[in-house]
Amino acid sequence: MFRTEELVKTFTHGSSRIEALRGVSLAIPQGEVYGIIGRSGAGKSTLIRCLNLLERPTSGRVLLDDEDLTALPAATLRSRRRRIGMVFQHFHLLSSRSVLGNVTFPLEIQGIDRARRRARALELLDVVGLADRADDYPSRLSGGQKQRVGIARALAGSPRVLLCDEATSALDSQTSEQILDLLGEVNRVFGVTVVLITHEMSVVRAICTSAALMEDGRVVDSGPLVERVGDPSSDLGRLLLPLDPAPAADGERHLLLTFTDATAGSPVLSQLARDLGVDVTIRSGGVERIGGAEVGRLQVSLRASLPGSLRGSPGSSPGTPAGDATVDVDAVAGYLAERGVGTQVHA
Amino acid sequence: MNDALFAASEEPWTDYLDLLWQAFTETLYMVAMSALFTFVLGLLIGVLLYATSPDGVLANRFVYTPLGLLVNVGRSLPFLILLIVLLPVTRAIVGTSLGATAAIVPLTIGSAPFFGRVVETALREVDPGRIEAAQSMGATSEDIVVKVLLPEALPGLLAGATLTLVMFVDYSAMAGAIGAGGLGNFAIKYGYQRFNTPLMLATVVVLVVLVQLLQTVGDRVVRAVAHRR
Numbered sequence: 188m189f190r191t192e193e194l195v196k197t198f199t200h201g202s203s204r205i206e207a208l209r210g211v212s213l214a215i216p217q218g219e220v221y222g223i224i225g226r227s228g229a230g231k232s233t234l235i236r237c238l239n240l241l242e243r244p245t246s247g248r249v250l251l252d253d254e255d256l257t258a259l260p261a262a263t264l265r266s267r268r269r270r271i272g273m274v275f276q277h278f279h280l281l282s283s284r285s286v287l288g289n290v291t292f293p294l295e296i297q298g299i300d301r302a303r304r305r306a307r308a309l310e311l312l313d314v315v316g317l318a319d320r321a322d323d324y325p326s327r328l329s330g331g332q333k334q335r336v337g338i339a340r341a342l343a344g345s346p347r348v349l350l351c352d353e354a355t356s357a358l359d360s361q362t363s364e365q366i367l368d369l370l371g372e373v374n375r376v377f378g379v380t381v382v383l384i385t386h387e388m389s390v391v392r393a394i395c396t397s398a399a400l401m402e403d404g405r406v407v408d409s410g411p412l413v414e415r416v417g418d419p420s421s422d423l424g425r426l427l428l429p430l431d432p433a434p435a436a437d438g439e440r441h442l443l444l445t446f447t448d449a450t451a452g453s454p455v456l457s458q459l460a461r462d463l464g465v466d467v468t469i470r471s472g473g474v475e476r477i478g479g480a481e482v483g484r485l486q487v488s489l490r491a492s493l494p495g496s497l498r499g500s501p502g503s504s505p506g507t508p509a510g511d512a513t514v515d516v517d518a519v520a521g522y523l524a525e526r527g528v529g530t531q532v533h534a
Numbered sequence: 535m536n537d538a539l540f541a542a543s544e545e546p547w548t549d550y551l552d553l554l555w556q557a558f559t560e561t562l563y564m565v566a567m568s569a570l571f572t573f574v575l576g577l578l579i580g581v582l583l584y585a586t587s588p589d590g591v592l593a594n595r596f597v598y599t600p601l602g603l604l605v606n607v608g609r610s611l612p613f614l615i616l617l618i619v620l621l622p623v624t625r626a627i628v629g630t631s632l633g634a635t636a637a638i639v640p641l642t643i644g645s646a647p648f649f650g651r652v653v654e655t656a657l658r659e660v661d662p663g664r665i666e667a668a669q670s671m672g673a674t675s676e677d678i679v680v681k682v683l684l685p686e687a688l689p690g691l692l693a694g695a696t697l698t699l700v701m702f703v704d705y706s707a708m709a710g711a712i713g714a715g716g717l718g719n720f721a722i723k724y725g726y727q728r729f730n731t732p733l734m735l736a737t738v739v740v741l742v743v744l745v746q747l748l749q750t751v752g753d754r755v756v757r758a759v760a761h762r763r
């Protein structure tokens with residue numbers, strides 16, 4: 188478990204001050220693929236660099252398995268950093284060393300003997316599919332291959348966490364997909380927590396189980412993706428499954444519905460139409476697999492099909508008078524909420 | 535025409551081959567020894583300047599500022615002046631201010647600041663991301679210098695070393711002029727002062743060949759190292 192408590196980072200250059208982090212408290216459970224997303228300059232890199240203290244926070248704490256890293260003496264911090272692997276956008280491989288030499292590097296500085304670090308490195312190169320390039324130099328590799336070496340190197344010391352700052356941003360989309368698959372595999376096979384910075388929502392959709400949305404030095408929304416998509420008021424949910432809302436016509440009311448694993452497969456909308464006598468039209472949205480679960484966000488418009496039919500609906504307030512063609516939106520929302528569907532009424 | 539030019543030389547320059555050879559080995563000795571000391575000292579200075587600079591890993595202006603000043607003073611003094619100023623220092627270290635061994639002192643002190651800056655510049659060329667990557671793996675400052683900075687900067691360091699070696703040939707000839715032996719001394723003593731122009735020219739040719747050789751070998755090594763990566 189990686190945790191930050193009220194992290195603040197202020198950069199000062201002469202008289203100018205930049206508040207890159209303005210109080211970030213985040214909990215990243217062990218075993219997650221945790222995405223950190225946000226616009227350029229939101230503070231994502233600063234945050235991830237604070238996690239292994241490449242950047243010293245101005246105030247606040249960073250806890251790895253309940254140990255406060257910011258309070259550790261330099262030598263202890265160095266040994267803790269060996270539990271935290273880091274993968275970089277621009278790879279940062281050593282050009283003076285072969286592929287094998289790059290992967291053995293972290294083991295070498297840990298004082299592990301030559302035979303064992305060689306064996307471990309070859310094992311990891313096999314995992315990333317580059318066993319046959321062990322003796323090549325990084326300059327001979329493609330970007331995707333370099334990043335595979337970067338991942339093997341980051342895994343060499345058997346870390347519990349892998350920090351990836353835009354690990355795929357320098358790669359084309361197909362290569363990027365392969366690297367993401369590899370990271371997902373690393374997470375599943377080795378149980379390594381993966382913290383992944385990106386500004387592409389597609390990356391989060393592809394492999395993350397949880398995410399945090401950053402804006403202007405703050406985390407404005409965070410949590411498991413399934414839960415976020417299921418919360419109609421969630422900014423992350425909105426970004427994960429964006430809607431293109433259409434304007435409501437006369438006599439229509441719009442409703443935002445969110446479905447999670449349990450509800451996405453059930454025929455709740457047709458039941459609604461039958462039970463409450465409303466016509467449901469889907470205006471925007473969809474159902475997708477995100478974070479390993481089926482989730483959906485739909486914008487629907489409602490119109491009464493049979494005037495007065497709302498009367499007697501279960502658990503609803505007294506129905507609208509007969510002859511009125513408008514729909515009791517609150518009743519519909521209540522009906523759906525009872526069946527586990529997230530609802531938000533549009534003004 | 536030729537007769538007029540060579541009129542002053544009584545002996546043919548080939549009579550001096552033994553002496554020329556001796557002067558040549560003296561020059562090699564001076565260059566090699568001062569290069570050895572300069573490279574060690576310069577590496578120390580360069581690494582220290584790099585590490586203690588304001589954005590370095592061990593930022594410390596109480597080391598960086600005075601060291602930088604010292605290096606700049608060392609580099610701004612004309613070598614000939616340094617030679618003379620250092621005479622008593624040399625005598626204190628080596629016991630004499632004459633001869634090839636004595637020349638190693640001013641050569642080293644004159645070149646170490648220059649090479650120190652060369653080292654600092656080469657280290658600055660190393661992508662800071664690579665240093666950060668090493669830090670993220672728990673590398674100590676020593677690991678970073680020995681296993682990241684110096685190996686990554688090697689092509690630049692070797693190119694700088696070649697530059698410095700060539701400079702040594704020049705400086706050692708100058709030191710020769712004030713009694714350090716070597717080719718510079720030889721050219722003045724037997725060529726210039728005895729009006730033996732062919733002998734002086736022969737010495738110059740030897741110097742040119744030596745410089746050419748050093749530069750070519752240096753370039754080859756740099757290319758070989760850079761090519762391997």
Ligand SMILES: Nc1ncnc2c1ncn2[C@@H]1O[C@H](COP(=O)(O)OP(=O)(O)OP(=O)(O)O)[C@@H](O)[C@H]1O
Pocket residue numbers: 198199205206207225226227228229230231232233234386
């Ligand atoms: N070393 C630094 N010195 C001064 N300001 C900095 C430094 N590092 C980051 N900043 C500033 O902090 C803010 C957050 O930067 P950060 O790199 O964390 O953003 P980011 O979310 O990673 O952006 P991007 O998506 O472009 O990588 C920016 O305004 C940036 O200019």
Ligand SMILES: [Mg+2]
Pocket residue numbers: 231232233
């Ligand atoms: Mg960034």
